[in-house]
Amino acid sequence: VVNFTGGDTWVPSLKCVKRGGTILVCGATAGHDPKEDLRYIWSFELKVIGSNSFYHEDLSALMDMIQAGTLKPVIDKVLPLEQASEGLRMIRDREVMGKIVVTP
Structure with a gap:
C-alpha cells in the first residue's frame, strides 16, 4: 500500500495489507498524527517504510517500473x-x- 495522505487513511491502510505486506508512507496531507492499533503491525508482520521521493534514483526507479509495466x-x-x-x-x-x- 502506498499512503500519501496519512490522517484518516492510515488505519484503513494498515487493515488492508496482507500478512508480510509493506506500507510506503510518502506524505501526510490529511494529518501527521495518526491514531492506530500498533498490534496490526506486528500481528501481520507489516513493513512500514517512508519515502520523500526527492531522490533522483528513487524517482528514476519508479519511472522504470511504470515503463516496464510492473507498476501501473x-x-x-x-x-x-x-x-x-x-x-x-x-x-x-x-x-x-x-x-x-x-x-x-
Missing part, C-alpha cells in the same frame, strides 16, 4: 486544462480513486 498508476479522470481547478476540488473532497491527469 490508477488514473481516475482525464480533464482538460480548463477544468484543472475542478480536478483539485475533486482531490480535496476525496471524490477520486487514483490520479487525475490534466491535458493541455
Whole structure:
C-alpha cells in the first residue's frame, strides 16, 4: 500500500495489507498524527517504510517500473486544462480513486 495522505487513511491502510505486506508512507496531507492499533503491525508482520521521493534514483526507479509495466498508476479522470481547478476540488473532497491527469 502506498499512503500519501496519512490522517484518516492510515488505519484503513494498515487493515488492508496482507500478512508480510509493506506500507510506503510518502506524505501526510490529511494529518501527521495518526491514531492506530500498533498490534496490526506486528500481528501481520507489516513493513512500514517512508519515502520523500526527492531522490533522483528513487524517482528514476519508479519511472522504470511504470515503463516496464510492473507498476501501473490508477488514473481516475482525464480533464482538460480548463477544468484543472475542478480536478483539485475533486482531490480535496476525496471524490477520486487514483490520479487525475490534466491535458493541455
